[in-house]
Amino acid sequence: MKRFLNRNNFLWLFLLVITSCTILSSCNKDELDIQQNYPFEVKVMPVPGDVSNGQTVEIRVTVERSGNFNxxxxxxxxxQYDGQGTLRYYNEPPYMPNDLYQLPATQFRLYYTSQSAVSQSFDIWISDNFGNEKQVSFQFNNKD
Incomplete structure (x- = not known):
């Protein structure tokens, strides 16, 4: 009887060691995959197609993320490649072309003010700190 208990204890100990090794090897810290880079889409509410010199157009933009990383x-x-105008974020100073500005929110409004009596076209690029980028094009015909 004593011999049977020792063999039984040995088998339980052996199973415990095998199970522990399997669990510890499957939880390797170097192999953890924590996703930080989430693609996104840029949604823009409809804007007028015509604008006159001096007129300001509101552009409502939403960055829709496919996941959330804090x-x-x-x-x-x-x-801006056709015409002249300024683009600004709410009441902030106008953006300078091709300069990069951080967005404090994923839902915001831009204001484009025409400074031209001809058709105007410009693109905005929204990017994240992981290298993802989306382009949105705008074209306004002269209203005058």
């Missing part, structure tokens, strides 16, 4: 940062830059 340290994700979003940036905006723009380039």
């Amino acid at each position: 340290d994700a940062k979003y940036f905006i830059r723009y380039f």
Whole structure:
């Protein structure tokens, strides 16, 4: 009887060691996959197609993320290639073309003010700190 208990104890101990090794090897810290880089889409509410010189157009923008990472940062830059105008974030000073500005929120409003009597076109690029980038194009015809 004593011999049977020793063999039984040995088998339980052996199973415990095998199970522990399996659990510890499957939880390797170097192999943990924590996702930080989430793609996103840029949604823009409809804007007028015509604008007159001096008129300001509101552009409502939402960055829709496919996941949430607390340290994700979003940036905006723009380039105007036809006509003249200014683009600003709420009441902030106008953006300079091709300069990068951090966005404090994922839902915001931009204000484009026409400074031209001809058609105007510009693009905005919204990017994140992981290298993802989306481009949105705008074109306004002269209203005058």
